[in-house]
Amino acid sequence: MRSEALIYTLTDSFCSHSESMAITFMREGLAETRLSYSDLDCDTNKMANTLMDRGVRKGDRVILYLQKSIAFVVAHIALQKIGAIGVPLNPGFKKSEMEYLLHDTQAALALVDPEQEAMIRDIDPELHIIVVDTKIPYQDLDFFSSAPDSMPEIEIKRDDPGLIIYTSGTTGKPKGAILTHGNLVHDARNIIHIWEIKQSDVMCHALPLFHVHGLCFELHTAILAGAGTIMLDRFSPEEVIAVLAKNEGEYVCTLFMAVPAIYAKLIEYMEGKNLDFEHIRLWTSGSAPLLVKDFEKIKNTFGKEPVEREGMTETGMNFSNPLKGIRKPGSIGLPLPNLEVRIVDPETFSDVVPGQTGEIWLKGSSITPGYWRKPEETSKAFEKGWFKSGDLGKVDEDGYYYLTDRIKHIIISGGENISPKEVEAIINQVDGVAESSVVGIADEKWGEKVVAAVVLKPGSKVEANMIQSFCKKHLHDWKVPKDIVFIQELPRNKMGKVIKEDVKTIFSN
Numbered sequence: 001m002r003s004e005a006l007i008y009t010l011t012d013s014f015c016s017h018s019e020s021m022a023i024t025f026m027r028e029g030l031a032e033t034r035l036s037y038s039d040l041d042c043d044t045n046k047m048a049n050t051l052m053d054r055g056v057r058k059g060d061r062v063i064l065y066l067q068k069s070i071a072f073v074v075a076h077i078a079l080q081k082i083g084a085i086g087v088p089l090n091p092g093f094k095k096s097e098m099e100y101l102l103h104d105t106q107a108a109l110a111l112v113d114p115e116q117e118a119m120i121r122d123i124d125p126e127l128h129i130i131v132v133d134t135k136i137p138y139q140d141l142d143f144f145s146s147a148p149d150s151m152p153e154i155e156i157k158r159d160d161p162g163l164i165i166y167t168s169g170t171t172g173k174p175k176g177a178i179l180t181h182g183n184l185v186h187d188a189r190n191i192i193h194i195w196e197i198k199q200s201d202v203m204c205h206a207l208p209l210f211h212v213h214g215l216c217f218e219l220h221t222a223i224l225a226g227a228g229t230i231m232l233d234r235f236s237p238e239e240v241i242a243v244l245a246k247n248e249g250e251y252v253c254t255l256f257m258a259v260p261a262i263y264a265k266l267i268e269y270m271e272g273k274n275l276d277f278e279h280i281r282l283w284t285s286g287s288a289p290l291l292v293k294d295f296e297k298i299k300n301t302f303g304k305e306p307v308e309r310e311g312m313t314e315t316g317m318n319f320s321n322p323l324k325g326i327r328k329p330g331s332i333g334l335p336l337p338n339l340e341v342r343i344v345d346p347e348t349f350s351d352v353v354p355g356q357t358g359e360i361w362l363k364g365s366s367i368t369p370g371y372w373r374k375p376e377e378t379s380k381a382f383e384k385g386w387f388k389s390g391d392l393g394k395v396d397e398d399g400y401y402y403l404t405d406r407i408k409h410i411i412i413s414g415g416e417n418i419s420p421k422e423v424e425a426i427i428n429q430v431d432g433v434a435e436s437s438v439v440g441i442a443d444e445k446w447g448e449k450v451v452a453a454v455v456l457k458p459g460s461k462v463e464a465n466m467i468q469s470f471c472k473k474h475l476h477d478w479k480v481p482k483d484i485v486f487i488q489e490l491p492r493n494k495m496g497k498v499i500k501e502d503v504k505t506i507f508s509n
Contacts, residue, residue, distance in 0.1 A: 047075055064089065111132050277303055425437050436453065
């Protein structure tokens, strides 16, 4: 059906809400660009036609290696209009990270900021590149402004891929989760339904666009609902609070989505301040566990209980505490509509009884069909049509779900997934390092922080700051170990496998 593809639902919204404000982009706290839904429709058509003139076709992968900007949004939607597959990447990724991603995507084109052009050309001199200066106002970009504003006549189906979003894997190499148009529509409609998002709502958008939270859960949802979006170019506690506290005039926010680490910084900034946030009807938290004490801090600071929810790159949003009803601190809430959930014994694959811990399995219309160019990883992720989340959890007598641990050792720091093996591979390149084990330990600020236990070669004089400096050259800052300890040998079981839980205890002593 036509309406089941993401791009047709987006264009229906452009038409239905043509005169309404779609996005106001804030740079350093000041409104820089305002686009109506009609403007967004017109500009995405021009961008789509420009990309087609550059040779992009349906099914091609196009990398969005850009800072958060209107240009990013327009390019993303334009790709959906021509059936190309957007690949949003963290603009902080370093050369060693990008080498793998460029090879894996086999992209036809990359949109990059001027600062990254030389690096990308060095990695792949043959790759077609469009340089987009996101530091200048969007309205000053002219490389697509003269293109036709008619929508390309390309048939898009619900099973056509719309996005590939990379998520850290246990092997150390990121996996590209394929999200189809149908996946994305189902997910956005679910969120609109459970949180009752309407045209009258205004979203304060402070999250990055390369992540499903900011791009899919937040932006897609706002656009499909015809709501307004106040988009901040970056996260700054001062600027976010200024936007959230505005309670009169144009564009008063009613919705805010964030991760626990953002809330921690906002609460710290709010100390000693007395502001009114009564006009904001919904505060949500996800991408990392929200501690019970932080639930109470948010409630006391902003005047309302937050709605904690859970989702994954591969599955969209899965659980949410109710908008109207009991919100249980520490719980990820209830399954979203049309999502089937099982909790099974990871060894026997048999269902466990309520209250007992097992692996969470999922089945629904928002779940990825698989990983890009990784058939073995795809096969391992599914069991008879059920997606194996890798998360351990339980359900209580009221049907509320809880996450208890992760089968996988992925670290979630500030809402970002980090592969320990990826960090270990970099540390082990340091001259004088014999081996290492990277784990995540509880941290009030980040949820979890990256730490490393390192074994040195005999006679090595390597120090912790030397390892951290080396990591910073090859990894994004949030992957760099915050603490490093040196030990004689890594704890292992009888099969020689490093016991991660024993590594964690090193940092609690």
